[in-house]
Amino acid sequence: MPETGQNNHDRLEPIPNKRYFTIGEVARLCDLKTHVLRYWEQEFDQIAPVKRSNRRYYQRQDVLVIRQIRSLLHEQGYTISGARQWLSGEQAGDDSARYKQLVRQTITELEDILANLKSF
Secondary structure, eight states: OOOOSSSGGGGSOOOOSOSOEEHHHHHHHHTOOHHHHHHHHHHOTTOOOEEETTEEEEOHHHHHHHHHHHIIIIISOOOHHHHHHHHHHHHHTOHHHHHHHHHHHHHHHHHHHHHHHHTO
16 A cells, blocks of 8 residues: 555555444554554443444444544553543534544545546
8 A cells, every 4th residue: 555644644554435344454454463452442432332232333434533532542641631631622522623533534535436446
């Protein structure tokens, strides 16, 4: 996969167009270990997978939030407490940060699709 930017977020693979993702799929899509995802579920109210038959099923919005948390913690140097505050502030009224994140993610996915199409 070609690099489209300088940070790890830009190297994450595009999120497939599916309704639900298993914890293993989310771990791969976000370049995290499954135990980290389970821990983050306890720390961040914004991550709320559907639980059925003792299994977790994440939706696309969950994956986007997890990628945002990953960026805050691993790339921007936030603590868990700081990331929690940042996300709470974002949800309380600063929708521009959320939209910018979604636009960046969409651009990355489109660039990856374009690169894949060019390889044919």
